[in-house]
Amino acid sequence: QKEVEQDPGPLSVPEGAIVSLNCTYSNSAFQYFMWYRQYSRKGPELLMYTYSSGNKEDGRFTAQVDKSSKYISLFIRDSQPSDSATYLCAMSANTGGFKTIFGAGTRLFVKA
Amino acid sequence: DVKVTQSSRYLVKRTGEKVFLECVQDMDHENMFWYRQDPGLGLRLIYFSYDVKMKEKGDIPEGYSVSREKKERFSLILESASTNQTSMYLCASSLSGQGPSGANVLTFGAGSRLTVL
Numbered sequence: 580q581k582e583v584e585q586d587p588g589p590l591s592v593p594e595g596a597i598v599s600l601n602c603t604y605s606n607s608a609f610q611y612f613m614w615y616r617q618y619s620r621k622g623p624e625l626l627m628y629t630y631s632s633g634n635k636e637d638g639r640f641t642a643q644v645d646k647s648s649k650y651i652s653l654f655i656r657d658s659q660p661s662d663s664a665t666y667l668c669a670m671s672a673n674t675g676g677f678k679t680i681f682g683a684g685t686r687l688f689v690k691a
Numbered sequence: 692d693v694k695v696t697q698s699s700r701y702l703v704k705r706t707g708e709k710v711f712l713e714c715v716q717d718m719d720h721e722n723m724f725w726y727r728q729d730p731g732l733g734l735r736l737i738y739f740s741y742d743v744k745m746k747e748k749g750d751i752p753e754g755y756s757v758s759r760e761k762k763e764r765f766s767l768i769l770e771s772a773s774t775n776q777t778s779m780y781l782c783a784s785s786l787s788g789q790g791p792s793g794a795n796v797l798t799f800g801a802g803s804r805l806t807v808l
Contacts, residue, residue, distance in 0.1 A: 587731060611795040622695070622781055622799030623734075667733065671795045678749075679795060681726075683733040 582606050585668055585682030594691050598655040602668035602682045605649065609670040609680075612644050614653045617665045617684065626666070627653065658689045694718070695800035697782050703806045710769040712803050714782030721787045723765035724797065725749075725757060728779040740765055741787070772807045779804050 585602045592598055600614075610631055615623035627642040629635045629651075635642045641654040651670070655662055668682040698713040716723065722741050726734040726749075736749030738757040746757050754776060758766045765784075769776055783797040 583733075585733070613795065615797075615799075620801070622783075622801050623797075624799065625796055628796060678736065679797060681734040683731055 580605060582680050583668065583670060583682045586685055587683050589686040589688055591688040591690060592658055594658060594660060594689055596658050596689070598653075598658050598662070598687060598689075600653040600655075600666050600668075600685050600687070602651050602670075603649055604651070604670060604680075606670075606672065606680075607646075607649065608672040611671045612642070612651050613669040613679075614640075614642055615667040615669060615681075617667060619664075623667055660689050660691045663687060663689050695782055695784055695798050697780075697800040697803045699803050700801065701804050701806075703808065704772050705808050706773060708772050708807075710772050710805065712767040712769075712780055712782075712805070714765045714767070714800060715763050716765075716782075716784040716798070717763065718784065718786075718798065719762070720784035720798070721762075722785045723759065724783040724785075725755070725765065725767045726781045726783065727751070728781055728802070734781065737767065769805075772805075774807050777805060777807045 583604045612629045614627040616626045617623040629642050629644050632644045632646045639656045643652040665684040665686050667684040671679045695716045724739040725737040728734050735751050740746045740759040756768045780803045782800040785797050
């Protein structure tokens with residue numbers, strides 16, 4: 580079993596839709612949860628950062644962490660064609676902070 | 692603006708060749724990383740370095756070595772390239788410490804796509 584599971588998609592939605600992207604994980608030691616966005620032929624860039632459980636909102640993006648269920652989500656409101664990218668969840672534990680584990684990434688297409 | 696530069700975007704090499712992938716960061720970051728990215732497998736850590744001349748194996752170090760002679764530069768070396776090393780290679784860097792500016796937040800380069808024939 581992988582430490583982090585993420586549905587690779589692709590996920591195709593119409594412009595303006597609410598998008599929900601999710602990851603599950605098995606290591607209860609994870610405390611830092613990140614979402615990275617990767618455009619085609621580019622490297623990933625940090626989109627959201629959350630420590631421990633709870634919600635974090637930044638503009639149209641909301642990250643949720645449920646440590647009891649080992650489940651994290653990224654919501655995109657009013658999705659735009661420019662949101663079309665691959666979204667990677669990532670997480671790490673408090674110890675050995677150099678080891679960030681990534682999900683496989685979900686490919687998102689937002690159609691105009 | 693924080694920047695990680697990978698010198699080669701696209702490379703084509705032959706089986707058995709020695710391959711060097713270079714990465715330079717200009718943010719004075721302590722930590723540097725090499726990942727490979729393959730469809731369905733996500734990013735897998737090959738090696739990382741938390742200081743000059745220091746290196747640690749990641750999850751898939753076999754067939755690779757690294758060099759960090761200067762703080763800003765981290766090189767990945769494939770001693771004898773094989774076809775199963777065809778992949779996208781991503782270099783990243785981070786500061787030390789915890790929190791949103793620390794070791795858990797990676798800044799990536801644009802990637803080097805390597806094809807081994």
